[in-house]
Amino acid sequence: MKVLWITNDVIESFYPFVEGKPTKGGSWVESLYFALNKYSSIELGILTPVLDGNIQKIIQNNIIYYTIPINKKSKKNYLSKELSEHYLAQIYDFEPDIIHIHGTELNFGLIAKLVPLLPVVCSIQGIISCYMPYLKSSVANIDINRFKSLKNWLFYGGVNGFYTNWNKYSIIEKEIYKNNKYFIGRTNWDRAQLKALNPNAHYFHGEELLRNAFYKTQWDLLTCKRETIFFSSAAYSVKGLHVLLKAVNLLKTKYPNILVNVPLSQIKNKLTLRERFFGEDYTIYLGYLIRKFNLEKNINFFKRLNAQAMAEQYKSNHIFVLASFIENSPNSLGESMLVGCPTITSFVGGIGSIVKDEESTLMFPSGDSNFLAYQIDRMFSNDELAQKLSVNAKKIAEKRHHIKGASSQYQNIYENIVYNNRI
Numbered sequence: 091m092k093v094l095w096i097t098n099d100v101i102e103s104f105y106p107f108v109e110g111k112p113t114k115g116g117s118w119v120e121s122l123y124f125a126l127n128k129y130s131s132i133e134l135g136i137l138t139p140v141l142d143g144n145i146q147k148i149i150q151n152n153i154i155y156y157t158i159p160i161n162k163k164s165k166k167n168y169l170s171k172e173l174s175e176h177y178l179a180q181i182y183d184f185e186p187d188i189i190h191i192h193g194t195e196l197n198f199g200l201i202a203k204l205v206p207l208l209p210v211v212c213s214i215q216g217i218i219s220c221y222m223p224y225l226k227s228s229v230a231n232i233d234i235n236r237f238k239s240l241k242n243w244l245f246y247g248g249v250n251g252f253y254t255n256w257n258k259y260s261i262i263e264k265e266i267y268k269n270n271k272y273f274i275g276r277t278n279w280d281r282a283q284l285k286a287l288n289p290n291a292h293y294f295h296g297e298e299l300l301r302n303a304f305y306k307t308q309w310d311l312l313t314c315k316r317e318t319i320f321f322s323s324a325a326y327s328v329k330g331l332h333v334l335l336k337a338v339n340l341l342k343t344k345y346p347n348i349l350v351n352v353p354l355s356q357i358k359n360k361l362t363l364r365e366r367f368f369g370e371d372y373t374i375y376l377g378y379l380i381r382k383f384n385l386e387k388n389i390n391f392f393k394r395l396n397a398q399a400m401a402e403q404y405k406s407n408h409i410f411v412l413a414s415f416i417e418n419s420p421n422s423l424g425e426s427m428l429v430g431c432p433t434i435t436s437f438v439g440g441i442g443s444i445v446k447d448e449e450s451t452l453m454f455p456s457g458d459s460n461f462l463a464y465q466i467d468r469m470f471s472n473d474e475l476a477q478k479l480s481v482n483a484k485k486i487a488e489k490r491h492h493i494k495g496a497s498s499q500y501q502n503i504y505e506n507i508v509y510n511n512r513i
Contacts, residue, residue, distance in 0.1 A: 092133045093504055094186035095123065096177075096198050098165070100138050104155050110143025112157075117397065118421055119192050121299035125497040127153070132501060135184045137177070139165060139198065145176065147183065156180040165196040166259045174204055181205060187508050191270075195259070199266035209511040211272040211503065213296070214280045216418055219260035219287075221328065224416040225253050228327040228457070229372070237374040240367045248371040249327055267291070272507050274500075276419045277440025294503045297496045300425055305491075307401040309430035311477055317348045317470055320407040320431070322400070322422040324354045327372045330413030330436065332379060336459035339383040341466060348388055351403060356391045404429040409469050409476070415456045417441060427487035432476040434465045444490070450482040 100112035101120045127134050137156040148155040158176040169177070177198070181189070191199050191212040202210040226249070234249055242248035267273075267287035274296040275281055281293055319338075324331040334350060341348055357377040358365065365374055380389055395403065404410060410426040412435040417423075419440045426433050427450070435441050436456040445451040452469060454461040469476050489495070 091131060091188070091504060091508060092135070092184065092186045093126075093188050093190055094135045094137060094181060094184050095119075095190045095192060096137045096201065097192045098138070098196055098198075100140065100157075101136065101155070104136075104148060104150065104153075107146075107148050107150065107155070108138075108140055108143065108157055109146060110140040110157070110159065112138070112140045112143065117301050118298040121301055121493075122496065122500065125299055125493050126500060129497065129501055132504070135186065137180050137184075139173075145179075147180075154184065156184070165198070166255075166262070167197065168262060169197055169200050169204075177201055178204055181208075188504050188511075190504075194263055194266050197262055197266075199270065200262070202270050209272065209507045210270060211274060211294070211507055212266065212270050214273055214275040214284065214418070217280065217283050217287075218256050218263050220283050221416050222253065222256050222260060224328050225249065225256065225326070228330065228415040229375075231457075232332070232375060234371050234375065237371040237378065239365060239369040239371065239374065241369070242371050252326055274503060277443035279440035279443065280418050292507075294499075294506070296499045296503055297490050297492075298419070298421065298424065299493060299496050300421065300428060300491050301397040303397040303401040304404075304425045304428045307405050307429045309405050309432075309480060311473060311480070313406075314408050314431075315349075315406055316408055317345050318407040318409075319348070319350045319466070320403045320410045320426075321350055321352045321413070322403075322410070322425075324352055324376070328415045330415055330456065331376060332372075333413045333457055333459045333462060334411055335376065335379045335383065335385060335389075337463035337466060338385060338388055340460065340463040342383075342385070342388060344467070345470060349390055350388060351390045351392070351407060353394050354391050355393075357389075359386060400425065401429060404431040407431060409434060409466065411462070411466070412436060412441075413456070413462065414438060419444060424487055424491055427483040428491055430480045430484040432469055432479045433483060434462065434469060445483065445486065450479060450486055452479070 097119055099115035100108050126132055135154040139160040140157045143157050143159045146157040164173055189210045193215045194212050195218055199212055229249055272292050273284055274294045284291055284293055323329050338348055404426050410431045410433045412423055414436055417439045433451045435451050435453055437453040438456050447453040452465040454465050
């Protein structure tokens, strides 16, 4: 069976061979690819649109990798005639039995309309149209206009910029859900959203795999740095770093050495002229909170990390906090659980399908910094609780992200869809 994957990001091992400006990301996709590639019954190919790229067919170690060129607007607009022809040319060259679209956040989910006789299955990652309300509600209690830069006032970037871009693309995304027949998801939340968007769609359960470093790293209460918190993503307000900062402010009297480790560009001790002109409102707001609460010594910023460095963060910190206002099945939670780092999570989206409160995590209502502070205090002060959550979470993650188990799921999904499409 020949399976062609269409991905947004270039698999890292092919990065040196791809022309243009390829993006890195979707690490779980690469892990699943190499796991599935071991199956003799499956022949995999990959097709990735690349910014300022070229039409390429790269063959390395019996792996066929296609690239096609796009511009900045290509992925989030309707497919042009030229782009459609590029996709079709590579599809016809590979001659797949099934196409697997990784993610519905970009327009290649519309490819099913170009190949009506060929089965196409889409993996659900995030659902932008369902995330949109949370972007505004995440800053509902903040006078965000107060923190806008000149750039934001000119309608570039910022919370409103995110919302505008998401709103434009949500029209295409809804069409992707309406016009595709087969989908792969992992949580009750994404199953519910799919049912609302397309009641006639077929839903398959398929877990994600993680990068090797997280399978090989183990958190230990005796060697972790006490009273430290790893917060893995603060790209925009939905991730809820401001909620954690407010919680830390409540805890710093009892825990003066409390430290939050965040892979985010350094926030200045004062608002600079450059930020007033070119900054982002949410980042400016975070800086305001840090200065207001005198948290400069309680926050450690650093650049984006590779897999090994991320695994070391989960290993070395006392706990991991996920404070998002909405999530489906975040890789960061799976990574933390697999390493065994005790977690505290907001109870949103698909989180309830992954962990259980008081058994494999501690939960709090999204946006509730008081309750988050209470849960952090419990974790810092109760080693027995932290150890229990660590052990239980690791067991769940080892089962969910089992390499052979997940690979078999996808093999069965492909066989099921191809068989039913022939009937």
